[in-house]
Amino acid sequence: MQAGSPKWRRRSEARPGEIVQAALEVFAEKGFAAAKLDEIAAKAGVSKGALYLYFETKEDIFRAVVREAVAPNLDMVEAVLAREEPPFPDLMRGMFEHLSQVIETTRLGAVAKLVIGESRNFPELARVWHDEIVSRALTALSKALARAQMRGEVRTGDPRLQAFSLMGPILMGVIWQETFTPVGAPALNLRILILQHADTVLSGLKPRVGVRP
Template identity: 45%
Template sequence: MTEIKPKWSRRKEARPTEIVEAAMDVFAAQGFAPTKLDDIAKRAGIAKGTLYRYFDSKEELFRAVVRHGVAANLEEVEGAAVAARGNLGDLVPVLLMLAADRLGDGRIPALARMVVGESRAFPDLAIIWHDAVAGRLLSVLTTLVAQAQARGEVRPGDPGIHAFSIVGPFAAALLFREVFGAGSPHAPDLAAMARQHAETVLRGLEILPAERQREG
């Protein structure tokens, strides 16, 4: 196992955000099961007892990692949704470029792979990820799609399935790159994929003005 060197110098007190950042590094590098709280304390440059002042268990620390390192990015998505005023044509390109940018932090794809690989042994991992990330994102998109359908801008169909069609290819790209490596000739460039998929999925979902006139 590769040794993970301390990220911060030792101090009397460590801020919770520093502990969470250290935990994110260690979980991404080692996975959930092999990681010990001692590893995280060492990475943060603190005593294990100091870590316990803030977090009671490894599961609680993982929940904080997801909330701090992953779910916090969804606030940008929700802000973009408000700015777009529910217009999918404005929101989808922004959403996918945000995803491409965030997935550039190799720790986030590594955490997603960890959840997929270890959720059977540790079902709480999947619950935490679902509630804080996947479910939250899909709920936002499903609501926006349903609103766009009500305005006659998006084709009929289950809005939840439409939401999956928007983000699903990025989930596939994430897993592909984690399993086969970014060096595979088939690993997509995420920024290019964001641009192309935004155009493709919007062409499929949106009802064009000419079509609305014919239907009217």
């Protein structure tokens, strides 16, 4: 097979994505500090030299993991939250349902744990996670809450702080599952936790009877 053939080009073009997926698995298993570039290269089926053709540092690889393997899961969430319909409670339940599927089927929780555990020594991890994940999610959710307040579906309050109230218990559940369950704590059904939390917090966000929203 000639190097310039379409099949070769497809393989070459696929390599950055293969490296990102391999890095995601290695980071999730080992953490950031303990992850070795040799391990990532081996898991991706490339040489360490080939890895450097696409990424200069381990931080660059992590940034690509967040942008290409994690952040795309937010695209649907942002699209859903930008809609004017359906009513806010239905919108939230749909978002929580999607979120539970993402947590169950991806390594999002492991990467979140990595960021929390290693950001003091590697502040760039926290910066990337905030800019690509946290900020996007909070902004989209805050805007949806502000619109719901204007329609009288949600009680008045700081939409950003309400967004924190919505997402906080979910993060706690993810941390529990990633940190404490492996050392013997009872496992959580994160899907049930998320959906039960949705019902609880949505009831609390309802406007007070007799009080203008």
